[in-house]
Every structure is written in structure tokens, then in C-alpha cells.
Amino acid sequence: MTRIGSSDLDVFPLALGGNVFGWTADRDESFRILDVFREGGGDFIDTADSYSAWAPGHSGGESETIIGEWLASRRPEGVTVATKVSQHPQYKGLSGSNVRAAAEASLARLGVERIDLYYAHFDDAETPLEETVAAFGQLVADGLVRYTAVSNYSADRIREWVRIARELGVAEPVAIQPHYNLVHRETENDIVPVAEEFGLSLVPYFSLAKGFLTGKYRSTDASAHDTPRAEGAAVYATPQGLQILDVLERIGAAHDVSIAATSLAWLRAKPTVVAPIASASKLSQVQDLLDGGRIELTSDEVAELDEVSEWTPADM
Template sequence: MTQLGRSDLDVLPLALGGNVFGWTADRDTSFAILDAFTAGGGDFIDTADGYSHWVPGNHGGESERIIGEWLAARRPSGLTIATKVSTHPEFPGLSAANVRAAAEASLKRLGVDAIDLYYAHFDDASTPLEETVTAFGELVSAGLVRNIAVSNYSAERIREWVSISQDAGIPLPVAVQPHYNLVHRNDVEESIIPVAEDFDMSLVPYYALASGFLTGKYRSTDAAGSSPRAGGAAKYATQHGLKIIDELEEIAGRHDASIASVALAWLRAQPTVAAPIASASRVEQVADLLASTRLELSSDEVRSLDAVSAWSPANA
């Protein structure tokens, strides 16, 4: 188990991504995935109010609604539920009124009394940061949100958020959710991790498996005829990307583990990372995700993955 920042949230070091619920996983499949995840010890579920408004016929909130129906049907205990605000078509941005209305809508869809971890999903330059920070603080004061977090914020803006919170006596963010994985490292390692270390925040990285590339499934940049997410994964199948897959495969063989499990274990070994986010569109994918939480890489294995995935202009 791992603690998220300064919070009292203690979770298995893996978050199940809810972005596929209502998209590539229908209601029944989503229920089966959630059942398998929690049966295997998983207790941290990540979603957002905007998931999955981009799907034809959807309006946003589908993932939260499915999770809420599952929670009502199963009544599990001890789960940590994280969601986000700013991308639902009815509640875009981070104005104070919008943050409050979106939070109340998320609570209704999820069927919970309070959100364990509430993220500002994307920075909103059109709203003064003081207004957004104050709105999040008011949600905590009202008991609607237990902990505050930020996603897709620059290091400078996170520091501004912290400064405003400190001056106003508002609880600081306990987690940061950046795009971070073996094929997307530098921005996070150079700027976000130092901020997290300074303010005792945990990283909960998304795209932990690079849209599926770090499962080893995609060995070509040609994704024609593949799944809806394949294009995002196949773009990494460059010479550099495939060298990373080869190294993952070699280490996986030594541990009798999957490539995906090793990629997630590498993330867990990075400074301030508490729980990578990974999603499953099929129930049989869940076992490999959970296996990553029990896989401990040696320091030599971590260094070898660091070396093969190191960014340089030639690899850009």
C-alpha cells in the first residue's frame, strides 16, 4: 500500500483508469473489469466528468455513471474514487460556479457523499487561479471533496496554486496527474517531480502504458484496422520505441511477467510516483495490471530501462 501525498488515502499502487468505461468497454464489460480489479486487491479508481463525451451519442459523465451504478450494485468498502472537473461539455473550465456545479453533478452520478480525490483536469487560463483554488477549498470545507489534486498543470502553475493555498489557508493539492511513461519522460522529470518533492505531493501518472504501446502489442506504426486507441499507441513504434519494448521484454522474461507489468513497475520506482493509472477494455487484461503492484525491479533493471528510454534530440 502507498500513501497519496499528505493525505490519509492509502491505496494499492495502481489506479484503474475509467476513461474506457462507456467507450471501448460497455456497461457489462466495465462491471466485469471493476469486479476483477477489486477482487484482486485493487482499491483506487480514476475517472473524470468528461469521460467519454467524444464518443458519438455520448454527452459526458458516462464513466462516472457506470462506476456509480457498479458502486450501488456491489457496495464495496475501502475504495478511493478520484474524478476531475473542466472537460464536461455542460461544465467547461474552472470558474467557481462551474467547479461547484460540476462537483455536485459528479457526486450524483457516482452516488457518493464525497469525492476522495478531486482534480482540476486542465488549467483554465480564462479564470483567475485564485478563483479556482478558492472554489476547491470551499468544496473541502463543505465536505463534498476530501482531497484536492491537479492534472496537466505546468510546474509554474502548480507552484502558484500552492502559494495561493498557503496564503488563504486552503488545503494544498496532495497529488499531481501528469502524462508520464517510458516513452514520455523529460517534461515530468525535469519540472513536475521537483515540485512534487518540494510540497510532498504524489504523482499519479496517466498514459502509464502509452495508450497500450508499452504492452508490446504494437510493433509497427501502421495501426490501420486496429482498435480506436491503436493510433495513439502505434505512433511510438519507432526504432527508439521498439528498443524500449525489447528491453522490457527481456526483463519480463526474467520475472515471468508481462511487458505491461514491467512498464508499470518501472513507473512505480520513480521518485514521488504513488500509483500509475492503467485502463483495461477487457477483463483478461486486469491480471497483468494488478501483477505490476507485486513486481519489484532490481536497481540494475531500473537503470537499464532508464538508459534505453533516455530522451535525446535524435529520438524526438
């Protein structure tokens, strides 16, 4: 178990991504995935109010609804649920009134009294940051949210958020959710330092590079894979990217785990990272995620992966 920032949220060091629930995993499969994840020791679930508004016929909130139905059905103890605001079609942006309305809607869908960890999903340049910070602080003061966090914010805007929160005397964020993985390491240059500065924890998304770091995609020809994420993953299948997979495969074999689990273990070993986010659209994928939250790579293995991944694909 690992603690998120300065909070009292003590979680399994791998967050189960809820973006697939109600999208590539239907309700029954989502329930099975959640059941196996919980039975395997997982207790940290990440979602957003906008999941999965992008799918035909969806309006947003599908993932939260399924998670809420699972929570009501199973009544698991000690589960931490994180969700986000700003992208739901009915609750766009981060104005004070919108943040409040969106939080209340998420609470209703999840069927909980308090959201454990509530993220500002994307920065909103149209709303004064003071207004957003105050709104998040009020949610904590009113008991609707336990802890606040930010996702997809620049280092400068995170520093500004913390400064405003301190001036207002309201809750400060405890976590940052950035794009971070073995083939996207720019986060180390700006977000990691700000996390270290303020004692914040990273909960990275795209931890498996849209599936590339599972080893499934070894060709830049996305048409060879009939999956929603094939095109996004295939772009990494360059000679350098394939070399990363080869090293992951060899290190994973030494621990008797998959390429995906090894990728997650590398990310967990990085400064300030508390729990990478990874999703499973099939029950068979859950064990890799649980393994990724448990195995410990040696310092030499981490260093080897650091060295082989000192490269970023163009335009990523």
C-alpha cells in the first residue's frame, strides 16, 4: 500500500482505469473486471464524469454509473474512487457553479456520500483560477470531496493553484495526473519537480502508452489490429520503441511477469509516482495490472530501462 501525497488515502499502487467501463467493456464484463481486481488486492479506481461521452449513443457518465452500481452491489470496504470534472458534455469547464453541479452529478452516479479524490480534468483558461480553486475548496469544506487534485495542468499552473489555495486557506491538491510512461518521459522535466516541491503524488495516465507497452503492437500498421486504440499505440512501434519492448520482455521474464507488468513496475519506481493508471477491457488483462502493482525491479533493471527509453518519438 502507498499513500497519496499528504492525504490519508492509502492505496494499492496501481489504479484501475475506468475509461473502458460501458465502452469497450460492457456492464457484465466491467463487473467481472472490478471483482477480480478487488479480489486480487486492488482498491484504487480512476474514472471521470465524461467517460465515455465519445462513444456513439453515449452522453457521459457511463463509467461512473457502472462503478456506482458495482459499489452498491458488492459494498466493498476500503475502496478509493477518483473522478474528474470539466469535460462532461453537460458540465464543461471549471466555473464555480459548474464544478459544484458536476460533483453533485458524479456523487449521484457513483452512489457515494463523498468523492475520495476529485480532479480538475483539464485546465480552463476561460475561468479565473481563483474561482476554480475556491470551488474545489468549498467541496472539501462541505464534505462532498475528501481530497482535490489536478490533471493535465502545466507546472506553472499547478504552482499557481497551490499559491491561491494557500492564500484562500482552502484544501491544496494532493496529486497530479500527467501523461507519463516509458515512451513519453517529458513529465520528468517539469511535472516531477513541481510534485517534489509540494509533496504531491503522481498518478500517471496512458501508463501503457495506449497499449503499446503491452507488447501487442509491434508494427506501425494499425490496420493489423482491430481495436479502438491500435492507431494510437502503433505509432510507437519504431526501431527504438521495439528495442524498449525487447528489454521489457527480458526483464519481465526474470520476474515471471508480462511486458505490461514490467512497464508499470518501472513507472512505480520513478520519483513521486504513487500509482500508475491502467485499464482492462478483458478479464484476462487484470492479472498483469495486479502484477505491475506488486513486483519490484532492481535498481540495475530500472537504470537499463531508463537508458533504453531516453528517446521520444517525433510529434508525440
